[in-house]
Amino acid sequence: MAADHTPRRISAGPYRHISAPIASAHHVQELQMPSVSDRPVKRSIRRNELREIVPLADSTIYEMEQRGEFPRRFALSPRCVVWDLAEVEAWLESRRAKPIPRANHPDVTRRKFRPVKGHGRNSA
Template sequence: MNDPILTKRFIRRNELRKLIPVADTTIYELERAGNFPKRFNLTARCVVWDLEEIEEWIAERRAALTKKVSPPDVRQRKTRPVRRDT
């Protein structure tokens, strides 16, 4: 019987940076805000992320970017209303 924890794959920072090419501080800020999977320590000097969680995060980001968003109705602006040329 396979133990699910043993079949998981964890990645270190250098592999994470290949998947998500952003600065370390951006990753720290996203983690702190709860918008990125949390890292954890395997040892006192080895920090890893769960690859499955990272892949899910990437898929969520991709889905959010591909959503069709309707443009705002500019006629409802309170400042700089749209001029009607008749």
């Protein structure tokens, strides 16, 4: 069967139609993504598995990826992103080897609202 490059109509409801081109073998070759790294990926994990391994919020992981502090995700399809398990495990080992200092706690005695009843203060 020969490839047809004419748009076909896809019904999105009873009154709306969307035109979409039919993909051919030539178009599929154009959609291939370049390799992220030179070494082959032995196992990739999706977001749910990543959440089980790394207990950080999605927004924190995204921000760390943007800063280059966390392994980058890569796309398997337009709607599926994965991480290389070996890179995530190496990241965890590097974090364990070099602990991150804890953030300083805020001085709660300087709060304007909900004042803290501390030692030596008169309780109202």
